[in-house]
Amino acid sequence: MEFESRSFIGSRAEQQxxxxxxxxxxxxxxxxxxxxxxxxNGSLAAQSAVDIFSASYMRRNIDVDPKFLxxxxxxxxxxxxxxxxxxxxxxxxxxxxxxxxxxxxxxxxDSRLYVFRSGRLRQVTKDHNYFYLLNRKLxxxxxxxxxxxxxxxxxxxxxxxxxMNGFELADISIRPxxxxxxxxxxxxxxxxxxxLGDADIEKLLALHHGDLCVCADSFLDQVRTSNMSSxxxxxxxxxKI
Amino acid sequence: MKLVRCEVNGSHYxxxxxxxxxxxxxxxxxxxNNMPQKxxxxxxxxxFDDMPSDNTDKETVSLEDSDNSLSKQIADSSASGNVxxxxxxxxxxxxxxxxxxxxxxxxxxxxxxxxxFSLKVGKNNIGRSxxxxxxxxxxxxxxxxxxxxxxxxxxEPKKRQFLLQSANGSxxxxxxxxxxxxxxxxxxYDRITIGETELVFIPFCxxxxxxxxxx
Numbered sequence: 452m453e454f455e456s457r458s459f460i461g462s463r464a465e466q467q468x469x470x471x472x473x474x475x476x477x478x479x480x481x482x483x484x485x486x487x488x489x490x491x492n493g494s495l496a497a498q499s500a501v502d503i504f505s506a507s508y509m510r511r512n513i514d515v516d517p518k519f520l521x522x523x524x525x526x527x528x529x530x531x532x533x534x535x536x537x538x539x540x541x542x543x544x545x546x547x548x549x550x551x552x553x554x555x556x557x558x559x560x561d562s563r564l565y566v567f568r569s570g571r572l573r574q575v576t577k578d579h580n581y582f583y584l585l586n587r588k589l590x591x592x593x594x595x596x597x598x599x600x601x602x603x604x605x606x607x608x609x610x611x612x613x614x615m616n617g618f619e620l621a622d623i624s625i626r627p628x629x630x631x632x633x634x635x636x637x638x639x640x641x642x643x644x645x646x647l648g649d650a651d652i653e654k655l656l657a658l659h660h661g662d663l664c665v666c667a668d669s670f671l672d673q674v675r676t677s678n679m680s681s682x683x684x685x686x687x688x689x690x691k692i
Numbered sequence: 693m694k695l696v697r698c699e700v701n702g703s704h705y706x707x708x709x710x711x712x713x714x715x716x717x718x719x720x721x722x723x724x725n726n727m728p729q730k731x732x733x734x735x736x737x738x739x740f741d742d743m744p745s746d747n748t749d750k751e752t753v754s755l756e757d758s759d760n761s762l763s764k765q766i767a768d769s770s771a772s773g774n775v776x777x778x779x780x781x782x783x784x785x786x787x788x789x790x791x792x793x794x795x796x797x798x799x800x801x802x803x804x805x806x807x808x809f810s811l812k813v814g815k816n817n818i819g820r821s822x823x824x825x826x827x828x829x830x831x832x833x834x835x836x837x838x839x840x841x842x843x844x845x846x847x848e849p850k851k852r853q854f855l856l857q858s859a860n861g862s863x864x865x866x867x868x869x870x871x872x873x874x875x876x877x878x879x880x881y882d883r884i885t886i887g888e889t890e891l892v893f894i895p896f897c898x899x900x901x902x903x904x905x906x907x
Contacts (some may be wrong), residue, residue, distance in 0.1 A: 502832040517782035521775070554769075568762050577772045621775050625782045 455667040466685035467494040478549040485640040492539035500527040509622030515547040516660035520557035532616035553627035568633040573652035576622040579611035642685030794897040803833030817841040836887035
């Protein structure tokens, strides 16, 4: 397994994305958190969550399973809610790939996990934002398309994140996902997929999957040269099996 | 750089300023040409799959197949939603071949008479499998039960309660001879009738026992 990671501040005053990767005999552990800009201390929240996840993983004799991943997310949530001044919050996407190439994950918020295989990109996690609720309501015919459209202006606002002191929504692997040689796992904050879009991410992966370093650089180049008026903090981790 | 999608194989991309035609396809052609003719003619090669060796009976592996299987794998592995719900799913599901039993249904008449069905934590779908439907408690011998889910038994470990819920099936479901319209809490020796089959409910987890007490 090899990995590459990049971080880019974008047009923001502060980098509020934080991440860490630990590779040891057990496997490869990666965690990425995106501090919420709308709240104070977003960066501190994200850094704290990364530290809590990393320290938990480093403890001796732990088995990484869904219980570990969710319990750690809950600990980070409580810490941010009670231990950091002002209301702050962050997202988390955390993955563990064991020595048998089995992938496990937990996600709270709108940072994403993707798997790239055979030229195709697949989004694994859902975004826990207002759209999540609106889509459900639309499916259940609780709202019509017009109401969906009106409410959709606030669609990207998070409805679940670390720091709520009891987050409501999460994504988790209930069974490990078996990866194949050549698969690429991507953990990313919203900066990347909002600047590039899934189609461009897929294109660049298809073009550069042979060289992870070149691939990571090409992501950043595309984000830098995207024509968006404001570019969000962008951080991502690429792991190749 | 001019990114172009390969016309031959829709999944390839290449830099049109560097290559006249798709270099990935070229590589695959070269690879194929080096293979024994017999295999090269009937095996479609996926981008990352190893070439099949000498086993010509192997199923054809196409790009589309491997892709679909990944989507299915992801769907099978992931849970998204309310934290308490996914906890129930994850903690009991993960790495366990045999899920701990929380209760049983025993058929007391018709074709399944004498048969017991184990219930697990969370939702247990009751109905008849087939035609693309998979259910947990499969009344496969009772043709008066429509295919698909007809009712759901939920074991909720926090309050250690069992609930019987109607599903969108077209077969009527009765609880102690009353038509089930919504959901109802069920107790030991309650009778559930679906089609011609009558089932008796026997709880294992209760005030007296819980798997969580054993941890």
